[in-house]
Amino acid sequence: MQASFSEIQKIVDHIENNFDREITADEIERLSHYSYRNFQRIFFKIFNETVSGFQKRLKLENAYKKLIYTENTISEIAWQVGYENIQSFSKAFKKQFSVSPVEARKQKQDVFKQFIESGNLNLKFEIKFKDEVTVYCKFIKTKDYNNAEIDALWKEIEPEDEIFEAAYGIIHDQPLITDRFHCRYGAAVTCDHDLKGFFKREIFGRKYVKFIHHGLHENILETYRSFYRFWLSEQSLLLDNSDVIEEYAKTENGEKVTHIYFPLYE
Incomplete structure (x- = not known):
């Protein structure tokens, strides 16, 4: 069964807009018009990850952005991306990025260090x-x-x-x-x-x-x-x-x- 990125983009957007909660198989079947099993197969072929893996990655990547972009507390960020407690969030975050949320926030300059070293501040x-x-x-x-x-x-x-x-x-x-x-x-x-x-x-x-x-x-x-x-x-x-x-x-x-x-x- 063949499908392009664009053809499943509606479901990808739905997952992305609701990454902070559990998305049911019924939701995906209703939106995609595929069985959940077939959609999983199509999704994995395009993304090389499962739907649940994709959603978990989005949670943690959005949390990382919030850590370095905003001044929200870590517990607020954990809740915003769908974790019920800071302990489970911190464990998942460190497993994904090999650094704790606290360390990630403290080291935000390091995230950009190599990328920006040749840039300048002359920007309107x-x-x-x-x-x-x-x-x-x-x-x-x-x-x-x-x-x-x-x-x-x-x-x-x-x-x-x-x-x-x-x-x-x-x-x-x-x-x-x-x-x-x-x-x-x-x-x-x-x-x-x-x-x-x-x-x-x-x-x-x-x-x-x-x-x-x-x-x-x-x-x-x-x-x-x-x-x-x-x-x-x-x-x-x-x-x-x-x-x-x-x-x-x-x-x-x-x-x-x-x-x-x-x-x-x-």
Whole structure:
């Protein structure tokens, strides 16, 4: 039985939106129209992990983001991601990351150390509320957000430039926390009618810190490095663990730019 990432994205989104509670086999069967056994088989073939393993990983990765992005207490974070007590959370967290939640928070600079060492602090940003936008998406798993794989996805969606009114990239995972083989990227476009083979969802609808990358997407890591260096020096700027959104555009003189939106903790 064959199925693509995009075809099961509705169920993946459901799991992701409800990672903090038990998701039943009946729920998955109702949403996927597969038997639970067959869906498990399809899911494992695409993700190389079980549904329960995926959900547990999401819990712990979201907890790690909250530990380094926010000032919530560890017990609050444990509860927010679905653990009933701090002891079971701490045990699972240390098993996953080989460090305790307390140590992870204390060592947050170390998470970014190697990534940001070549960056700079010369970064302009603004705090902005973005209205909710309906988009049509296709998703891929891509090792370390590989540019060649992302480019291939966009060429599939837009063989010619500017077919759609607006284009966005959905960055599901924090690659400094998520195993590089599990990173997920969504190519999203706006359209005035439903697109066959695409997954419909809403993005934005909250407050973000926005900064801009100028030039080719293949050099975008340098801009992310600059942002993280700035963020680590600006302790009052608290981030959220939800998706980072890239908005692709052109200036009046035709220069390609990427507006990058990091969600702010509310």
